[in-house]
Amino acid sequence: xxxxxxxxxxxxxxxxxxxxxxxxxxxxxxxxxxxxxxxxxxxxxxxxxxxxxxxxxxxxxxxxxxxxxxxxxxxxxxxxxxxxxxxxxxxxxxxxxxxxxxxxxxxxxxxxxxx
Amino acid sequence: xxxxxxxxxxxxxxxxxxxxxxxxxxxxxxxxxxxxxxxxxxxxxxxxxxxxxxxxxxxxxxxxxxxxxxxxxxxxxxxxxxxxxxxxxxxxxxxxxxxxxxxxxxxxxxx
Numbered sequence: 273x274x275x276x277x278x279x280x281x282x283x284x285x286x287x288x289x290x291x292x293x294x295x296x297x298x299x300x301x302x303x304x305x306x307x308x309x310x311x312x313x314x315x316x317x318x319x320x321x322x323x324x325x326x327x328x329x330x331x332x333x334x335x336x337x338x339x340x341x342x343x344x345x346x347x348x349x350x351x352x353x354x355x356x357x358x359x360x361x362x363x364x365x366x367x368x369x370x371x372x373x374x375x376x377x378x379x380x381x382x383x384x385x386x387x
Numbered sequence: 388x389x390x391x392x393x394x395x396x397x398x399x400x401x402x403x404x405x406x407x408x409x410x411x412x413x414x415x416x417x418x419x420x421x422x423x424x425x426x427x428x429x430x431x432x433x434x435x436x437x438x439x440x441x442x443x444x445x446x447x448x449x450x451x452x453x454x455x456x457x458x459x460x461x462x463x464x465x466x467x468x469x470x471x472x473x474x475x476x477x478x479x480x481x482x483x484x485x486x487x488x489x490x491x492x493x494x495x496x497x498x
Contacts, residue, residue, distance in 0.1 A: 276429075303484065305485065305486075307486075312490070312491075313490050313491070314391070314475050314477075314488030314489050314490050314491050315430070315475075315486070315488050316488070317485040317486065317487070320484070320485060328485065363429060363430070365430075367484070373418060373435070373437070374418070374479065374484050375432060375435070376432075376484075376486060377432065378422075378429040378430040378431075378432075379429050380428060380429040381428075381429050383427075
């Protein structure tokens with residue numbers, strides 16, 4: 273399967289714990305995006321990388337959130353000191369963005385539940 | 388500002404056409420997209436349209452774009468029960484390529 277993969281698919285944690293999610297993009301896609309989707313809403317942009325560089329972060333991304341893409345391939349999203357409001361589906365997408373038409377392909381998501 | 392709006396629900400009978408509507412605000416958007424999401428799954432790209440086009444047809448899907456009114460629609464011909472899902476329109480924000488999504492339209496297809 274050469275699509276975008278995310279791990280884990282589900283995560284249940286207690287408030288105050290740290291969690292880390294991983295995203296493996298489609299091979300050779302240089303752009304990688306993180307979105308968050310809460311129940312009944314569309315995905316909201318969190319941050320994106322072009323290769324290793326993190327180029328934009330949303331205001332939604334508080335200082336408890338950090339994302340990395342150390343070698344320009346897979347990416348991790350860490351949430352420290354989780355809160356119940358962090359419960360959501362975290363979606364990763366990748367694209368071969370070079371300007372013009374850019375198609376983002378989404379992974380299956382990681383569903384986080386903070387108790 | 389960035390805002391994309393969609394009606395929340397649509398119910399149709401199998402075999403009918405479905406029309407899902409969307410309005411957006413960023414007049415500088417270059418591409419507009421339609422994604423489909425089935426329960427518990429990620430988003431599947433259905434189709435897209437470039438902002439200088441009025442219409443795009445792809446098998447059972449027809450996208451209409453009224454750039455003056457910032458209105459986008461997705462028509463699904465001969466709707467099937469397998470088309471039941473949530474449909475999101477999204478505009479590609481001109482800076483950086485992030486997508487701004489609507490809140491989704493839940494399509495229910497009754498046999």
